[in-house]
Structure formats: C-alpha cells, structure tokens
Amino acid sequence: MQEQTDPPGEPNPGLVSTAIQAITQHIRSEGLAPGDPLPSEAAMTRQLNVSRTVVREAFRSLSAMRLIDMSAGRRATVAKLDTGAMSMVIEHGITTQQISVQQVYDVRRTIEMRTVALAALRRTDQEAAAIAQSARQMRENFRNPEAVMEHDIAFHEAIAAASHNPVFSLIVTAFSGVTRRTWVIGWRTRSSDEAQLKMIKGHEDIADAILKGDPRLAAEHMAEHFDKSVKALIDAGIA
Amino acid sequence: MQEQTDPPGEPNPGLVSTAIQAITQHIRSEGLAPGDPLPSEAAMTRQLNVSRTVVREAFRSLSAMRLIDMSAGRRATVAKLDTGAMSMVIEHGITTQQISVQQVYDVRRTIEMRTVALAALRRTDQEAAAIAQSARQMRENFRNPEAVMEHDIAFHEAIAAASHNPVFSLIVTAFSGVTRRTWVIGWRTRSSDEAQLKMIKGHEDIADAILKGDPRLAAEHMAEHFDKSVKALIDAGIA
DNA sequence: AATAACAACCTATCATACAGGTTTTGAGGG
DNA sequence: CCCTCAAAACCTGTATGATAGGTTGTTATT
Numbered sequence: 001m002q003e004q005t006d007p008p009g010e011p012n013p014g015l016v017s018t019a020i021q022a023i024t025q026h027i028r029s030e031g032l033a034p035g036d037p038l039p040s041e042a043a044m045t046r047q048l049n050v051s052r053t054v055v056r057e058a059f060r061s062l063s064a065m066r067l068i069d070m071s072a073g074r075r076a077t078v079a080k081l082d083t084g085a086m087s088m089v090i091e092h093g094i095t096t097q098q099i100s101v102q103q104v105y106d107v108r109r110t111i112e113m114r115t116v117a118l119a120a121l122r123r124t125d126q127e128a129a130a131i132a133q134s135a136r137q138m139r140e141n142f143r144n145p146e147a148v149m150e151h152d153i154a155f156h157e158a159i160a161a162a163s164h165n166p167v168f169s170l171i172v173t174a175f176s177g178v179t180r181r182t183w184v185i186g187w188r189t190r191s192s193d194e195a196q197l198k199m200i201k202g203h204e205d206i207a208d209a210i211l212k213g214d215p216r217l218a219a220e221h222m223a224e225h226f227d228k229s230v231k232a233l234i235d236a237g238i239a
Numbered sequence: 240m241q242e243q244t245d246p247p248g249e250p251n252p253g254l255v256s257t258a259i260q261a262i263t264q265h266i267r268s269e270g271l272a273p274g275d276p277l278p279s280e281a282a283m284t285r286q287l288n289v290s291r292t293v294v295r296e297a298f299r300s301l302s303a304m305r306l307i308d309m310s311a312g313r314r315a316t317v318a319k320l321d322t323g324a325m326s327m328v329i330e331h332g333i334t335t336q337q338i339s340v341q342q343v344y345d346v347r348r349t350i351e352m353r354t355v356a357l358a359a360l361r362r363t364d365q366e367a368a369a370i371a372q373s374a375r376q377m378r379e380n381f382r383n384p385e386a387v388m389e390h391d392i393a394f395h396e397a398i399a400a401a402s403h404n405p406v407f408s409l410i411v412t413a414f415s416g417v418t419r420r421t422w423v424i425g426w427r428t429r430s431s432d433e434a435q436l437k438m439i440k441g442h443e444d445i446a447d448a449i450l451k452g453d454p455r456l457a458a459e460h461m462a463e464h465f466d467k468s469v470k471a472l473i474d475a476g477i478a
Numbered sequence: 479a480a481t482a483a484c485a486a487c488c489t490a491t492c493a494t495a496c497a498g499g500t501t502t503t504g505a506g507g508g
Numbered sequence: 509c510c511c512t513c514a515a516a517a518c519c520t521g522t523a524t525g526a527t528a529g530g531t532t533g534t535t536a537t538t
Contacts, residue, residue, distance in 0.1 A: 051522055057296055065328065080337065092263070097272065298520095
C-alpha cells in the first residue's frame with residue numbers, strides 16, 4: 001500500500017498533519033455539530049490511504065486539543081467548545097518563562113473589565129444570583145483559603161458566562177490554571193483578617209453592581225480589584 | 240511487559256494522557272527552556288513502562304498543540320510560544336457554530352483597544368515604523384484586496400507585539416485565521432474606492448497616534464475602526 | 479414481549495519491522 | 509595534533525499485525 005503519492009505540491013508536512021487537516025475539513029464540509037460522530041479510524045485509514053498509526057495520531061492530537069472526544073469502543077465525536085488546549089498553551093508559556101504571571105493578569109484585567117460591564121448589561125437574574133452566590137461563599141468559607149480560591153475562580157468564570165460571549169468565557173477559563181498557581185501568594189500578602197475580608201468585600205461590590213445593572217460601577221470595582229491583586233503579587237515578588 | 244500497574248488512584252484516564260502529563264511535568268521539573276531537547280521516545284518508553292505507541296501519541300499531541308517541536312531524526316524540543324492550538328480552538332468554535340464571527344470581533348475590539356494604547360506607550364521606534372509601514376503597504380496595494388488583507392492582519396499583529404505583552408500577541412494572532420475568512424466580506428461592503436480608502440486612512444490614523452505616543456487618541460481611532468468593521472459585517476449579514 | 483447471550487464493530491495498547499534523517503565517532507591523512 | 513569524511517549509533521516516521529476490552533445492535537430463549 002501507499003504507492004499513490006499525494007499531489008506533489010508541498011514537500012512533506014507529514015502524513016499526520018495531512019490527516020488532521022482531513023478530519024477538520026470533514027467536520028467543516030459535513031457541517032458537523034458537537035456530539036456528531038466522526039468516521040471510524042478504519043474508514044479514515046482507507047480514505048486517506050495511510051496506516052492506522054497515522055490516523056490514530058491525528059485523532060489523538062485533536063483529542064488532546066479537545067476538538068473531539070474519544071472513548072474506547074465508541075467512535076470519536078465532535079467536542080463542545082473547551083478551554084483545554086488554551087490552558088495548556090498558557091501554562092506552557094508560564095513554565096518556560098516566556099510569559100510572566102503579571103502579563104497574564106494584565107490581560108485578565110483588560111478582558112474582565114469588559115466581561116463585568118457586559119455582565120451588568122446582559123445578565124439574567126439567574127446569572128446574577130450565581131455570581132452573588134460565589135461571592136457569598138467566599139465569605140462563608142473565609143477560613144479555608146483553598147475554598148475561597150475556588151469560589152473566587154468560579155466568580156470570575158460566572159461573570160464571563162454572563163457576558164454571553166463564549167469567547168470571553170474561553171479565555172477567562174484558560175487563565176484559571178494560572179490563577180490556581182498564584183492565588184495563595186496574593187492571599188498571604190493580605191496578612192490580616194481585615195485585609196482579607198476587604199478583598200472579599202470587593203467581590204461583593206462587583207456582584208452588587210452587576211445585580212443593579214450598572215456597567216460603569218461594575219467596571220470600576222473590577223479595576224480596583226485587579227489593581228490590588230496585581231499589587232499584592234508584586235509585593236510578594238512575582239515578576 | 241506492562242504488568243506493573245500504576246498506583247490505582249484514578250481508574251483510567253488513559254495511558255496517553257498520563258504520558259502527556261509526564262512530559263509536561265518533565266519540562267516543568269527540569270526547568271526546560273524553548274529549544275531544549277526532550278527525552279527520546281525510547282527513553283520515555285522505558286521510563287513510563289508503556290509501549291512506544293503510547294509515548295508517540297503523547298509527543299504527537301503536544302506537537303499538535305505546538306508545545307514541542309518534532310522533526311525526523313532529531314529529538315523533540317521545547318517550542319517557543321505559538322498560537323497554533325489557540326487558532327484551532329477558535330476555528331473549531333466558528334465552524335461548529337458555537338461562536339459567531341461577531342463575538343470574535345467583540346473580543347478583538349476589547350483586546351485591541353488595549354494593545355493599541357499600550358503600543359502608544361511602549362513601542363520602540365522600530366515597532367512604530369513597522370506598524371506605519373503595514374499601513375502604508377495597505378495603501379500601496381490598494382487594488383489587490385488579498386494583499387491589503389495580509390497587511391491589515393500584519394498591522395494588528397504588529398500593534399500587539401508593540402504592547403510588549405506576548406499574551407496579547409498570542410490572542411490577537413489566534414484570531415487572524417477568523418479574520419482571513421471574513422475580511423473580504425467587509426471589504427466588499429465598502430463598495431466605492433472612497434469608502435475603501437477611508438478604511439485605510441483609519442489605519443494610518445492609528446499608526447500616527449502610536450507614533451505620537453498618544454494612547455487615548457490611538458484607542459479612539461481603534462474603536463472607530465472596529466465599530467465600522469463590525470457594522471460592515473452586520474450589513475453583509477454575518478450573524 | 480422481555481431479556482439474555484452473542485456477533486460485529488470499535489478503540490486501546492503492544493510488539494516488531496524497516497525506511498530515512500541526524501549526530502557521534504573514529505580511522506586515516508595531512 | 510588537527511582536519512576530514514564516512515561508517516556506526518541513534519532517532520523519528522510509517523506500516524503491519526495481534527490481542528484485549530468496550531459498545532451496540534441482533535437474535536434466540538424464555
């Protein structure tokens with residue numbers, strides 16, 4: 001097998017890349033939606049005239065990016081929008097010191113100034129309640145930093161969701177991993193109960209502004225929140 | 240081989256996922272920088288006590304996300320920050336209709352309002368020149384839409400680069416693919432030469448503001464540019 | 479008609495083989 | 509002693525075949 005060469009346009013992008021393109025192309029041309037099944041590996045093998053090894057590596061790559069879902073016995077399916085790949089890129093940038101935590105916070109500030117304003121304008125009552133509840137749970141679990149952090153993250157993701165723009169959600173969620181790695185540092189610099197409660201109060205102010213539907217006020221509180229967070233990180237010596 | 244089971248904590252996330260984690264973990268723990276070599280597939284095979292197939296699929300997955308570089312004969316190396324994976328996620332969202340072009344433009348507007356302001360503050364003279372040159376080339380190739388588009392994209396990426404925050408660059412570049420698919424539509428709605436030249440003038444205004452180091456003016460021109468672009472897309476019926 | 483065993487299909491993983499690249503090494507010549 | 513260059517060692521890319529185990533639809537039994 002494998003005598004019939006592809007049209008000799010490009011020299012060698014590798015068979016796997018070709019297969020990946022073929023699969024994404026298939027999704028596009030068939031107009032597949034999340035949940036729809038893809039061809040089996042065997043079918044793809046025949047169609048592309050390559051070994052199953054190549055097809056498998058292609059599927060696996062798409063699965064790693066969370067563009068498709070795979071599981072044993074079942075055919076692969078088109079995946080719902082997921083932040084998996086983006087998170088890994090950001091994490092990679094951080095661990096290889098190509099980007100700094102502060103740079104990530106700069107971007108977060110830019111984006112969340114917007115999501116919070118949009119949330120104030122577009123939130124449903126249910127979304128406003130979810131946001132407020134995350135803030136409340138931060139206060140309730142006040143003695144458990146781990147829990148405060150998770151509710152903090154959920155708070156920001158809930159705001160992004162209330163912006164009703166999934167691209168914002170995608171980006172904000174992609175940054176959550178970085179937050180998980182640095183959050184405690186910021187928390188520790190707020191050494192007194194008072195300072196910590198003030199930070200939680202900041203979240204409640206944001207939630208209130210969203211509930212009131214006041215985008216300007218919400219953005220103001222968010223800006224303040226980020227300025228303090230960044231300051232905390234800098235004080236702690238995070239580059 | 241393969242009798243010695245992993246500590247039976249998790250049931251079965253799949254050997255490949257485990258391998259992927261092992262590799263990223265290796266990068267982290269060894270403090271590898273871009274260009275540094277990773278262990279060979281054979282070495283990884285021994286270390287993880289799995290077949291080469293599994294290790295290969297893990298490497299290939301990371302390569303698809305552009306976290307590592309692979310090429311025949313050479314060992315894989317840690318990759319420089321690249322937008323590959325992010326682009327694919329966005330594209331996937333668009334083709335599966337989970338996000339709309341307009342939503343992407345909303346995010347772009349938010350981000351580029353910021354990058355342009357930062358560029359005005361932080362740009363080097365060389366960066367200002369590169370931005371101005373892209374604008375100039377848009378005008379010079381005015382009769383060739385394809386060329387105008389590429390210079391337009393380069394213009395925005397140059398501004399992101401001049402913000403001196405690679406995360407912004409990453410995101411802006413990730414959106415370029417979407418731009419390539421919709422740009423022409425916007426261009427066509429500017430039916431007269433006059434309207435098209437006005438759009439190019441908008442870019443020159445932005446470049447000037449950056450050169451002058453005026454972040455407020457730069458952001459204003461950028462906002463105007465995006466408002467017109469979005470309007471053009473909506474006029475053309477892009478949801 | 480409900481259900482349980484089964485067949486067909488599919489993915490997960492392993493082992494092996496061979497065809498090219500790339501790097502290392504070492505022998506021979508200057 | 510150093511340079512050169514070709515063989516050797518190592519590495520990735522792809523193909524093939526085999527087995528285990530999960531999923532699903534079908535059929536035979538009750």
